[in-house]
Amino acid sequence: MPKFLLGRRQFALGAAAAATTALISKGNALPIDAMVQAAVESPASLEPQSLEAKTKTAMAKLSPAAQAEVEMKAASIFRKYGDRLSDEQKADIRRIMAESQEGLEKMRAFKLENGDQPADAFRAYRSEEKPAAIKPVTTESRKEKK
Numbered sequence: 594m595p596k597f598l599l600g601r602r603q604f605a606l607g608a609a610a611a612a613t614t615a616l617i618s619k620g621n622a623l624p625i626d627a628m629v630q631a632a633v634e635s636p637a638s639l640e641p642q643s644l645e646a647k648t649k650t651a652m653a654k655l656s657p658a659a660q661a662e663v664e665m666k667a668a669s670i671f672r673k674y675g676d677r678l679s680d681e682q683k684a685d686i687r688r689i690m691a692e693s694q695e696g697l698e699k700m701r702a703f704k705l706e707n708g709d710q711p712a713d714a715f716r717a718y719r720s721e722e723k724p725a726a727i728k729p730v731t732t733e734s735r736k737e738k739k
Contacts, residue, residue: 644684651691659698663690 652660667687671678678686 644681644688648684648688648691651688651695655691655694655698659694660691663687663694666690 652663655663667683667690670686671683675683
């Protein structure tokens with residue numbers, strides 16, 4: 594007689610799916626045809642043509658230096674992992690790099706010096722103290738404690 598092994602996680606996932614299914618009313622449920630159609634169309638949404646179009650629009654927003662940086666990063670990834678990646682994955686990586694480069698450029702434009710402090714100072718809160726009683730430690734208060 595074959596053993597039926599069901600782990601805790603599989604049981605919990607099945608129980609959650611059954612409970613969720615029971616809560617969905619018939620009017621809100623998706624027809625089977627719509628679910629099959631969505632499953633068939635989801636891989637098509639990652640076609641290389643659409644990825645290439647998204648990559649080109651993202652690259653058009655970047656400066657020539659930023660575009661060169663994106664290509665350099667992509668070439669580095671492809672040099673390391675290129676033999677394990679499909680053409681779709683390579684196009685997706687190039688798109689992700691191009692889209693994230695704009696945020697990197699904005700962060701790099703914000704100049705900071707080595708001594709710049711964070712915007713908010715950390716203050717430890719102890720439950721026995723009132724929050725108003727917390728005062729920043731100064732050199733004078735350190736001398737008083739000694």
